[in-house]
Amino acid sequence: DTGVSQDPRHKITKRGQNVTFRCDPISEHNRLYWYRQTLGQGPEFLTYFQNEAQLEKSRLLSDRFSAERPKGSFSTLEIQRTEQGDSAMYLCASSLGTGFNGYTFGSGTRLTVV
Amino acid sequence: GQQLNQSPQSMFIQEGEDVSMNCTSSSIFNTWLWYKQEPGEGPVLLIALYKAGELTSNGRLTAQFGITRKDSFLNISASIPSDVGIYFCAGLNFGNEKLTFGTGTRLTIIP
Numbered sequence: 468d469t470g471v472s473q474d475p476r477h478k479i480t481k482r483g484q485n486v487t488f489r490c491d492p493i494s495e496h497n498r499l500y501w502y503r504q505t506l507g508q509g510p511e512f513l514t515y516f517q518n519e520a521q522l523e524k525s526r527l528l529s530d531r532f533s534a535e536r537p538k539g540s541f542s543t544l545e546i547q548r549t550e551q552g553d554s555a556m557y558l559c560a561s562s563l564g565t566g567f568n569g570y571t572f573g574s575g576t577r578l579t580v581v
Numbered sequence: 582g583q584q585l586n587q588s589p590q591s592m593f594i595q596e597g598e599d600v601s602m603n604c605t606s607s608s609i610f611n612t613w614l615w616y617k618q619e620p621g622e623g624p625v626l627l628i629a630l631y632k633a634g635e636l637t638s639n640g641r642l643t644a645q646f647g648i649t650r651k652d653s654f655l656n657i658s659a660s661i662p663s664d665v666g667i668y669f670c671a672g673l674n675f676g677n678e679k680l681t682f683g684t685g686t687r688l689t690i691i692p
Contacts, residue, residue: 510680569626
């Protein structure tokens with residue numbers, strides 16, 4: 468197992484377009500998390516899944532954002548009608564059980580909205 | 582969203598020097614975590630702390646969980662070039678799965 472995998476690594480899109488990112492967690496991990504990191508800041512929580520159930524969403528996750536984990540394995544994060552303020556690194560992480568051992572992050576998808 | 586305060590924001594040191602950084606919060610956490618992030622990569626866990634007053638080491642890294650539960654400290658001894666990066670603290674509470682991260686300390690080693 469090579470860890471948490473995110474695709475694509477980089478995405479440049481025009482304002483108003485929709486984008487979708489994919490995360491493949493470590494195979495035996497049942498919890499999956501999405502974070503957003505803007506330049507010069509620490510990551511901020513967006514949402515998390517236990518298996519296929521989305522259990523918590525941050526207020527940062529506006530109605531233009533939707534996340535799914537249909538079979539409890541990989542997850543997708545879609546942003547509709549992108550805005551320049553959506554430009555950030557989108558990080559995915561996974562854990563087996565609770566996150567108290569510190570979850571494993573992927574390398575992220577860097578989104579640039581032009 | 583809330584971010585924890587880390588200081589200093591950045592450090593410029595020479596190879597071989599020791600490094601100290603800290604993280605403070607206005608609220609209590611049950612668990613403190615320290616991560617390192619390199620350019621273009623996700624954060625990598627360095628040390629996890631679970632008990633107030635706990636002191637834990639990982640090689641040249643030592644971290645402490647403050648007794649008030651509102652702060653944590655990270656020390657790096659005898660720094661080497663591969664220590665360059667941004668160090669983040671993060672707090673976590675029981676029953677709440679989201680990590681609250683600090684603002685980061687950027688470490689640069691001057692040749």
